[in-house]
Amino acid sequence: MIDIESLKYPIGRFSMPEKPDLETAISEITQFPELIEAATAKLSNAQLDSPYRPGGWSVKQVVHHLADSHMNAFIRFKLTLTEDTPTIKPYLEASWANLADSYLDIESSIILLKQIHFKWAVLLESMSAEDFDRCYFHPESQKKVPLSEATHLYAWHGLHHLAHIQHLALRENW
Numbered sequence: 001m002i003d004i005e006s007l008k009y010p011i012g013r014f015s016m017p018e019k020p021d022l023e024t025a026i027s028e029i030t031q032f033p034e035l036i037e038a039a040t041a042k043l044s045n046a047q048l049d050s051p052y053r054p055g056g057w058s059v060k061q062v063v064h065h066l067a068d069s070h071m072n073a074f075i076r077f078k079l080t081l082t083e084d085t086p087t088i089k090p091y092l093e094a095s096w097a098n099l100a101d102s103y104l105d106i107e108s109s110i111i112l113l114k115q116i117h118f119k120w121a122v123l124l125e126s127m128s129a130e131d132f133d134r135c136y137f138h139p140e141s142q143k144k145v146p147l148s149e150a151t152h153l154y155a156w157h158g159l160h161h162l163a164h165i166q167h168l169a170l171r172e173n174w
C-alpha cells in the first residue's frame with residue numbers, strides 16, 4: 001500500500017526547530033541550488049516529466065516551482081527588511097505550476113535558483129539578530145512570520161522538494 005503522507009512529506013512536515021539554528025539554515029539555502037542541480041543532472045526528459053507521487057507534480061514542475069517560490073521568498077525578505085511588517089502577497093502555487101513556463105527545460109529555473117540563492121545568501125549573511133526578528137504578515141495564516149522562522153521554512157522547503165526528487169529516483173532505480 002502506498003503511504004501518500006510519506007510521499008508528500010518525505011522529510012516530515014515543517015515545524016520550527018526547538019533550538020533554531022540560523023547558521024545551518026543559511027548554509028542549506030546557500031548550498032541548495034547545487035543539490036537540486038546534481039539531483040536532476042542525469043535525468044532524461046521522460047524522467048523529468050514523471051510525477052514524484054500519484055497525483056503530484058512532475059520533477060520538472062517541482063524545479064520550476066522552487067524557482068517561483070524562492071523568488072517570492074527573496075522578495076518577502078527584502079520587503080520585510082525595508083518596511084514595517086509588510087503584508088505579503090500569496091500566490092496560487094498549483095496554478096503557477098500549470099503555466100507554460102513550468103513545462104520549459106529546467107535549466108532556466110536552475111540558473112534562476114543559483115542567482116536568487118547567491119543574492120539571498122549575501123542578504124542572509126548580512127542580517128543582524130534584530131533583522132531576523134523582523135516580521136511579515138501572511139494573510140492566509142493571519143499571522144506574523146519572523147524572518148528567523150522564514151529562513152528555517154525555506155531551508156526546509158528546498159530539502160523537502162529535493163527529497164521528492166531523490167526518493168522518486170530511488171524508487172524507480174534511476
